[in-house]
Amino acid sequence: MFELNIRGDYLFRTRMAEAVRLFARLRQWFRDNNWQTSPTLVADYRLQIRPRIYPKRYITPEAVIQQLEADKLLTPIQQKAVTAILRSNDRGEVQLADFQLRATSRMLRDLNSKKSRGMIVCAGTGTGKT
Numbered sequence: 001m002f003e004l005n006i007r008g009d010y011l012f013r014t015r016m017a018e019a020v021r022l023f024a025r026l027r028q029w030f031r032d033n034n035w036q037t038s039p040t041l042v043a044d045y046r047l048q049i050r051p052r053i054y055p056k057r058y059i060t061p062e063a064v065i066q067q068l069e070a071d072k073l074l075t076p077i078q079q080k081a082v083t084a085i086l087r088s089n090d091r092g093e094v095q096l097a098d099f100q101l102r103a104t105s106r107m108l109r110d111l112n113s114k115k116s117r118g119m120i121v122c123a124g125t126g127t128g129k130t
Contacts, residue, residue, distance in 0.1 A: 020045065054127055055097035061086035064096055064104070073108040099123055 013021070024045055027038040064086060068074045074082065082104075086094045096104075103121045110117045121129045 020047070052124060052126070055099060055123070057095040057097045057100075057128070059096040059098070059101055061093060061095070064101055067101065068105060068108065071105060071109075073105060073112065078108070097128060100128055103129075 024040075024042050026041040027035055028041050029035045029038045061083065065074070065079060065082060068082065069079070086096075088094070099121070103119070107119060110119065123129050
């Protein structure tokens, strides 16, 4: 998004800045009132800016396999697949964070269940959800 300032220069806004600007100007409109004089919906907003925190990846492939086998969640073919994902010739050994092991365990448990379920993994951008 961009707009012209007083001097005629173009000013560019990031998507985040444009979203904040639009949210801050939302109005509560009623049918018989003029929208321009309607009250705003957002009284105050604050942005918390801080460095991202990434979960530590310390769980080795051996520990992942051991945990999933202890929970009786892996068939032999699944064990081969998990091993191939965690040990690659291209990437080397991939270690997992706690939430990745919990999500994998939950997913395998749900796949073995007769119920149809969905799962949402909540973690920050760039932390390894995929």
